[in-house]
Amino acid sequence: MLRNPKWCIVFLLLSWNIEAGRRQKQEREVSLKNCEEGSHELNECEERCECRDGQLTNCFRVRKEFTNIEINQRRRYINAYKTASMNPAFKKEYERLVTLHTNTPNDLLHNTPRIFFPWHRWFLVEFENLLRRIDCRVTLPYWDWSRVAHHWWNASDSKSFWSSGDHGLGGNGNTSNDDCVEDGPFSTEKWRLVKQTGGGCLRREFSFDRLDGDTKHLKRTLALPVDRFLEFEGIVRDIYHAQLHDWIGGTMFDPMTSSNAPEMVFHHAFLDKIWLQWQNGGEDYKNAYFLTTHDKLLPSKYYSWEWLDSNNLPGQVKVIYED
Numbered sequence: 001m002l003r004n005p006k007w008c009i010v011f012l013l014l015s016w017n018i019e020a021g022r023r024q025k026q027e028r029e030v031s032l033k034n035c036e037e038g039s040h041e042l043n044e045c046e047e048r049c050e051c052r053d054g055q056l057t058n059c060f061r062v063r064k065e066f067t068n069i070e071i072n073q074r075r076r077y078i079n080a081y082k083t084a085s086m087n088p089a090f091k092k093e094y095e096r097l098v099t100l101h102t103n104t105p106n107d108l109l110h111n112t113p114r115i116f117f118p119w120h121r122w123f124l125v126e127f128e129n130l131l132r133r134i135d136c137r138v139t140l141p142y143w144d145w146s147r148v149a150h151h152w153w154n155a156s157d158s159k160s161f162w163s164s165g166d167h168g169l170g171g172n173g174n175t176s177n178d179d180c181v182e183d184g185p186f187s188t189e190k191w192r193l194v195k196q197t198g199g200g201c202l203r204r205e206f207s208f209d210r211l212d213g214d215t216k217h218l219k220r221t222l223a224l225p226v227d228r229f230l231e232f233e234g235i236v237r238d239i240y241h242a243q244l245h246d247w248i249g250g251t252m253f254d255p256m257t258s259s260n261a262p263e264m265v266f267h268h269a270f271l272d273k274i275w276l277q278w279q280n281g282g283e284d285y286k287n288a289y290f291l292t293t294h295d296k297l298l299p300s301k302y303y304s305w306e307w308l309d310s311n312n313l314p315g316q317v318k319v320i321y322e323d
């Protein structure tokens with residue numbers, strides 16, 4: 001039969017078709033299987049995901065220590081933050097978030113354990129959501145001040161938190177210019193506070209005092225057992241939280257302006273990490289105290305208990321902190 005040239009052509013066309021079909025099927029399988037089963041991979045927004053059935057699922061935002069990450073990742077964060085606070089497309093939302101903090105009664109928010117932890121966890125996610133609209137690879141970095149507790153103000157190293165480069169926060173304010181910050185990306189000629197809370201320059205008035213929360217102190221605090229939640233919470237809020245706000249001074253000193261300071265979210269992200277680390281002690285640690293309180297996280301519709309599990313936060317947000 002194949003000696004007949006007509007049949008020969010039919011046969012060739014047929015095998016071509018079969019071959020092309022096989023190739024297409026293989027390509028489909030490859031695109032379906034775009035990750036290695038069981039592995040952990042980053043998605044296009046640099047979230048850490050699990051590969052299941054060829055799909056990336058269970059994706060976590062990874063928050064990292066600011067002085068530990070690459071310079072360009074630091075720049076990326078600062079650019080997103082400045083875009084949020086200056087670009088008309090995002091500025092309204094930025095101002096809404098800053099004033100969320102200033103409009104919540106300070107006594108309720110900071111002077112009791114009632115909502116301090118979950119309220120700020122919610123606030124951080126809202127802030128992060130805004131920055132991720134600008135660049136979805138951005139997460140909130142934290143600043144682990146416990147490693148530099150005895151010289152936290154130091155800015156001599158270009159990797160330091162207070163570095164004056166475009167990857168730093170700038171340094172102390174100038175006492176002869178109303179404590180205005182005059183270096184770095186948030187210097188008085190480059191950046192202003194939101195007008196709803198008084199506007200003007202970012203101010204800092206460093207007290208050169210050591211922070212109590214050095215690595216040893218922090219380790220002891222994290223080791224407090226579950227039935228001593230209130231002691232744990234009190235140390236974190238009244239000592240760790242308050243000291244850095246007060247020692248930085250200026251914009252950070254006053255709860256009516258502190259959410260304006262770019263260093264505020266770095267500080268609170270670290271406090272959130274400390275709470276999460278303690279919560280990882282077990283289910284009873286995770287749910288300690290807040291499961292039996294009924295305070296709303298004003299002005300939101302959330303209750304405290306909705307913000308206890310960082311593996312499963314409202315809005316399907318999952319957060320982990322990298323050490």
Ligand SMILES: [Cu+2]
Pocket residue numbers: 101109110120
């Ligand atoms: Cu606060």
